[in-house]
Amino acid sequence: MISERLKKNLLVLISLLVLTGCATTHDRLLDMDTSQVQLRSFQSRAFDTTDKEKTMRAIIATLQDLGFMLDRADYTLGVVAASKSRADVLRAPGSLRVTVTVRPRGEKQLMVRANAEYQLQPVTEPKPYQNFFNSLEKAMFLEAHQVD
């Protein structure tokens, strides 16, 4: 026999669980938990060039050098999407997905923005993006400028 009190507690617990379910979907859909401004600055670099085609080709080459498989590329939109997945008997499946966009910044610069997702999480630390832009710099023969 379940007491009245326990029943009430259970009801509260269940409704709480249901409510958190709604909240997390919302949070995950729009990923609003980190500061957008800060994240954007991790993910963006400006290059002193206006050659969009060359920049996109350098991005594609860099992603390939890093062992990524290209999923999408569109010159007009300036988007390159690539992923790297590996799995074997000894290690758990790992997957890393990256989308890189290129757009003009002022008259003389191009802005390159990358965002990545690792396993089931968005990548919000600065280090992985730094590594990516270091590799891209080498392919571009240009310095990547930090953007505020």
Next chain:
Amino acid sequence: MSRHCRICSAFLLGLISSAGCAAVSLEADLNLTPELLQQRQLQTRRFDTTDEQRILNTCAALLQDTGFNVDESDTRLGIITGSKKRDATDASQWALFIVGAFFGVSIPPDDNQIMKVCVTTRPVGESVKQVAVRVVFERIVYNMEQRISKIEALSDPKIYQSFFEKLSKAMFLDAHDI
């Protein structure tokens, strides 16, 4: 503890320990390592031509000849990606599966695979005009239970050599190592 239970717990432990170490990591997989650069050498050849468009056309035809379906292409950026689904059964895995079944251990053998290819071209060289062609092959293997058993880059040099041989034959051009 019954024998079955012991096997199960051993399997679970194995899973937990393997889950700690994923095949792709954020720290290692966005850095250029000498191994990755070696891969590039294997996957790239240069052709003495300025006609990138023609190379891309020939590559598209070559992919079709080898049974790939084109998934994505952008001629302005010089990329073509394709894939095909093929059988992946292996007699030795079936033997292991049958032996395993006697001891109550299930090791599902591989069943089918998706093979992916990505070709990119890009003009290189300042004085001598050349076009570099890079090709990458990868495969995703599914086991009998239709779960992913393996995702790997195909890095056998023979695969790449024979791809470029076919390409240079189709182009009537010589492929140079980079």
